[in-house]
Amino acid sequence: MPTVDDVLLLFQSRGDSQYGGEAVTQQEHALQAATLAEAAGASAALITAALLHDVGHLLHDLPEESPDLGLDDHHEGSGYHYLNSIFPVEVTEPIRLHVAAKRYLCAVDPNYQSCLSEPSIVSLQLQGGAMSSEEVRAFDENPHREAAVRLRRWDDEAKVANMTTPPLSYFQSIVHSAAIPI
Template identity: 55%
Template structure:
């Protein structure tokens, strides 16, 4: 199912503008506000464009499924990172896809290697942590560190944790269209493993 870059960008934009006003999992921001804040934090930190794109798109899985906004409160792990990774792999390479796919694992990783990290998580994030498997085991930590994009995933995780300010003023979605367009892969480029 080949799409032109313009069609892919239009689909992503429509997802965020049509569905992004939903609550972000019990936080005081919407899905769109959260995505824009994460991308802004990535850009402010001097991240590569592919990682800025990953920061913007990291929770797109929440916009792709039809589960209720309070799925975590109902004890449901929506596996949004896997859904996002599979969908994004149709359009982007590993530098975008892998940090998105690994951002939940990065939370579990940080809880295992930085004991104080867990205490800094918001209540909704602590709830989802339990649904997602809790802190990693030593074996899981080693597997996570073996991923070539694990450091990018950890950076993305930290922006994810910070991107929950209901009063933040950040650039709008269209500001990031050139970043997304530059990150798109051509039809003949190698694709990420979904």
């Protein structure tokens, strides 16, 4: 079973890889998302979810251009499974649902898709495109929908080259405080 420190070490060992065709690395993207969450007054759990939402990308050995090759790494599921023994549902459910939240927003907000980056549009197609009306109804009933949508919006904004953020060490105590006590 991984520990909080194991998770944070993943960013130190693999976080310098490019974030799927974006102008930032995996670690820069994570730090930007967490910084946006903190600036929005999010809870420690949601800041942690923002920091760790793409940890699934750090768990596989697929090439960085996988989406361009038509491969979906299902990072939301692998990240969820990796983290669910360490963190409560307030952290893991928004992570598990952040891809579904993109599909949801594409279905319910006519302006949302125009705000997506090109790599995010490519991955959207691999992830199933906009939700159907049945999927939207089911997503609306999920108790973690609001947190997942907030996380999704930070995820979309966290792709700014050279954005100044606190270092990973700044978020360490927040992440530890959001973990399941052992």
